Amino acid sequence: SAVISQKPSRDICQRGTSLTIQCQVDSQVTMMFWYRQQPGQSLTLIATANQGSEATYESGFVIDKFPISRPNLTFSTLTVSNMSPEDSSIYLCSSLHTVSGREQFFGPGTRLTVL
């Protein structure tokens, strides 16, 4: 299985500020994703982080609010911009591995609270 780390693990932020979350995978992967999990809810895909090109966003998520970088095959960042209390959530990085079958793993998540 893959090992995925995220930084920070949690943060408390003020309204109107921005936070950048880092995700590191221990092996090169083609596909990386960012998900959000709001309290008591399941996971919702924010975007696919594409290496060397702009991220692909899902309906309801835009680049100005959630800019994403993916400079190489093992690393990605997600920024939550101009935060509001509605952005309080857990943000999870995920990677898809297809070497033996198909497995998709998740990082430990970043628990964000916006005051």
Added chain:
Amino acid sequence: GQNIDQPTEMTATEGAIVQINCTYQTSGFNGLFWYQQHAGEAPTFLSYNVLDGLEEKGRFSSFLSRSKGYSYLLLKELQMKDSASYLCAVYGSGNTGKLIFGQGTTLQVKP
């Protein structure tokens, strides 16, 4: 549209067997995942089914019927540590790798 249904909550007894069902309606299908998620932790990969039939991994088994849009996760010899949420997730059309998640089933194992 895309729709994945799971029961919200289930309760079972330690040592017993429990089956968690998942039905899906998606535009295209390229496989189904089951994840386990303990409170405050990230989802942990349990299984992936792309062909019809049963996949067994120790105490956990997962079944898929593509014609019926149906899957289940079977947990045997339940242990207290199996108390968690179980998430069903589907790959839709294309090879995008995007997962569509159900709302999850919270399983409580009682002694």
